[in-house]
Amino acid sequence: MTATADFIPYNAVNTKSSRSFERQAEYAPEDFHDHLFELEAEGEWIVQRVPEPYVEVMTKFGRKKKIPLELTWHHKSCGQCGHIPGYSTAIFWLNRKLNFKYIDPTDQTSCTAWNYYASATSNAPAQAGVAMRNFAAAYETGYFPLIHCGTSYGHYKEVREEMMHHAEMRHQVRDVMKKLGKPLVMPEEIVHYSEWVHAVRDRIAALQTRDFSNLAVTVHPACHYYKLVQEDAIYDPDIYGGQRTATVSALIVALGAQVRDYSTWFDCCGFGFRHILVQRDFTRSFATRRKIQVMKQEANPDVVITHDTGCVTTLDKSQFVGAAHGLDVGVPVMSDAQFAALAMGAHPYRVCQLHWHSTEYRPLLEKMGIDHEKAWAEFQEDLKELKSGKKEYLTWEDVG
């Protein structure tokens, strides 16, 4: 089935309606911040405050959320470091180009949330213990945790709910932390890196060197970003009239690319945690049939942008199977961080490491005005240096 040119631009979603919605604070669920500080006052734990400078963004029910700009402790993602390393390096590269101080810790553990969502894990205090250990590790450096993975982020928001509301479990975890010699610390906010990207999107746009105005983009919002503890996700009246989460879409608008809507916007990518381990073709069917095919048919995008490890993995790496079965697939996928980095002139291989991606992305690079053959040749030279033993790894100075 050929793609239709009759797409729906994202801003038709909020400007075509004649009604405008105003959120009323009286109907919002409890503001968890009050509870955090109450527990701190009772001596239950330490609340690590968001360091200045920070930006305030709006969340679902109109409450403000503080997003730190720098002094961030980067809680990395297993899946990114393992399968899509350009995702992690793009996040760090953005921080460096914006001159923000950060720490890339070597003592961070996995959040173990994949295990949890695959229904294969231990117990609630153990899950919470892992989270609190990482928060303590950040606190000890004085830097504020910034979470790279959407699943870690959603999971940690759930842990926060459990730790706030269940004294018995909180005390169990406190005892575990005591044995580790670590304080019991809950950050004032749990911040996803894409919320940081959202907060600095105008600064990114100010440093943009590549023109994205001819790019059509479909956005895939991560389930674990906005469906878990849903009141704590970014919503903006200027983006989708505040009726859908603004994260990722707002960045793309700021970069001048065209966001296009499609009828499976709210669908999961299909990663499924359990499914991708034990029933992988379910994931592949879902990703290709319900997401990629629909995007292609209804929006014909040049690229799919998302903000979670699992989503990038699933949407990118399922398409070869769809192609083998004659489905209408073949749209490159990357994270908002890699997209933003490319906008700012980042090297597609040295920084964004697109060679790790499965679906053909080179026509996209051409549309961005990138000479990918030259870039690949440069990268091959780098690899020669490494093979020859002249250097052990590429440094930040090497990648530009």
Added chain:
Amino acid sequence: MTSDTTLIIGGGPAGLEAARLIGDLGQKAILVEKRDALGGIPIAEHYAALTHGFRSAEEAMNELIAAARANPTVDIRLSTEVVECSGAAGDFRVKLAKAGNGAGETVNVGAIVVATGFQHFDPGRETQMYGYYEYDDVITLADAEKMLKENKFVTPSKDMPPERVCFIQCVGSRDRQIGNEYCSKVCCGISSKQAIEIRQQVPGAKVFIFYIDMRMYGYWENEIYWPAQEKYHVQYVKGIITEIIRKGDRLLVRGEDTTMGRPMEVPMDVVVLAVGMEPSKGTKDVAKILGVKQNKYNFIDVPHDALDPTATSAPGIFVAGAAAGPKDLDDTMSMAGAAAMKAAALVTKKARAMA
């Protein structure tokens, strides 16, 4: 000073009926209405036909309005609000002011009837992704009433009669997440009534109702539910709708077909959200001003309920209609009668005690 007057707050069906009855008893009533017109929600939201009976809402309300106005002992004040209240049963001092203007006059009344009614649940507020603020073609029951009253039921974005219309029941009701845990009582009947009206006005349209349970008690069963299906071929599908999103030039409605045990995706031109009842701003404000207890949903709390449906936590203050919770028109008119009776009896007793 003991007063022989009853204050009625709210000029909708409950307030109008209470005013008329007190006037019929030859007693004095002051009827205060915040809006600049009487008739309450049925008039303000352009209701078409009343559920059960199909009588024109405007005609029915006009009859109530005329009856209230016809009584010389009923003093009607439009664009007026209650701003303060003190005293006790038999002797309340209530300050009334022009809506939005603080300065006003204080009246002395012996009993008060709260008839401040309800507002519709706002579908923008929510865990459901129904797109009311994204798509003009997603409408509420009130939006549908307006179009039906004008005999112009169209797909709003195209201004043309629709081919496929569906209703989604229980929007903003029976929902723990939103907090409105109760059933709003009338929406199943209203949706079925509207479905019939749509089939009458737009014979080419297919109409569906997606429901959890169809609550058609009493005569609604045989007078509305059966003809909707048998005569007007409205299709009732048991299943919760999860999402509405645009696909092409139609809306894609996604949900679960419970009977078939599987997900469904169906295209629709118009989606009508059967939004539930919540306490109106007037009900919430007046409850605080009068110092009467509200229940956990902020409706006026009725302590005795089944045997005394018009009582509030304050002696001398009675409630009628949807200010006490979801009510249909029969309930409202009955409560108005009972509240008027209780107010009049109280005022009479106090007068006798003074004599």
